[in-house]
Amino acid sequence: MVGPELRYEVEAFYADYAAALDDTELERWPDFFTEDCLYKLVPRENWERNLPVALMLCESRAMLRDRVTAVRNTAVFAPRTLRHFITQFRIAEETPERLRVSANYMVLQTRVDDLTRIQNAGRYLDLIIRTETGLHFNEKCCVFESVLVPNSLIYPV
Amino acid sequence: MVGPELRYEVEAFYADYAAALDDTELERWPDFFTEDCLYKLVPRENWERNLPVALMLCESRAMLRDRVTAVRNTAVFAPRTLRHFITQFRIAEETPERLRVSANYMVLQTRVDDLTRIQNAGRYLDLIIRTETGLHFNEKCCVFESVLVPNSLIYPV
């Protein structure tokens, strides 16, 4: 079983990841990934049937950077703020350098003229690699529950 | 005060419990309990007034198994998925084998044609026993906040 030190390190990594997305430091987002990586946002229904369709799919850190640029330049998009809640971490050590982590996540969204609402929720299914500069996502798969999503999911999850 | 190792073990136990319910491995649910056990789902109002009425009440692992069978055979029930968020664990060790644990919980529900919504939320008030095969619930009392519940609460919490 994974010990408390490793668990703490993993949870601190996700807390930092959430802070980058929630406090609109989006430019930091690609740095949480390895150079070669897989980032996927996929509906649960498709995931369970092994259907390949994803709402977002990036296969390298460079693609993640492109995504950030796209978000920053999308004009027709009402301003909103996000807040992540990530709980129930399950951690399995494949090797000292490779961790399989799953967790439940929920993203709250607040538009200027509206109450805080659930934007989307689901499960993270991640492969984390330890490099010289700390933990990084090698694969991050966000399996969200709903087929309906309030407004376009333009921000990463 | 309870140390980080025990806290980690408890949190990992709840993460596994949540995964069984969220990833529709409902058949695993009774295995989280001792053979003799008490599972109760009760409105906060009744709890605070010591009123005995519960929405769900099982007094043995066999009754929990019956409950799973009932859920699996309920036909008139729109498909939905659930996701648990369990936080703010408070752990007290009564003896090395008996733990009192309370935590806040929230269950999100997603129906096929709908957004993700809060199904119910409240507090777990649990007694956990350490057996040869690990931690098990001897008592699990789910005190939920609302008197109103969106649709029938057919799944365990």
Place this chain on the structure above:
Amino acid sequence: MVGPELRYEVEAFYADYAAALDDTELERWPDFFTEDCLYKLVPRENWERNLPVALMLCESRAMLRDRVTAVRNTAVFAPRTLRHFITQFRIAEETPERLRVSANYMVLQTRVDDLTRIQNAGRYLDLIIRTETGLHFNEKCCVFESVLVPNSLIYPV
């Protein structure tokens, strides 16, 4: 990096704080603060522009006690229960006695005749001091996301 023992201690402190608010032990709330302290509830928009307006502002434990009295004596206020979900703790040790802690929080609100809903959500930005009697908030700043708040935010967050 902060070790697991300290992290556990901090998380247990917040779990106790949440329990005081959620289980309506409001009289315990001021005891989580130092005698001189700062408690602030401020919209994100104001926070990010350094605007001073706060929805709630208390500058000593005595003021927090006054606040509790005010809440207890507010008659024109529909009964409701609250439940906190605090996640993604980020802890930085300034000195062995001073901790900077941030976390995401969400408060669920349930009125007698209504479903459980999100009341408000945001970020805690706290300064915690270790005294002879344990951890205490010296500063607690609750930066909430929405400008709109369902009903008046009368309870502390």
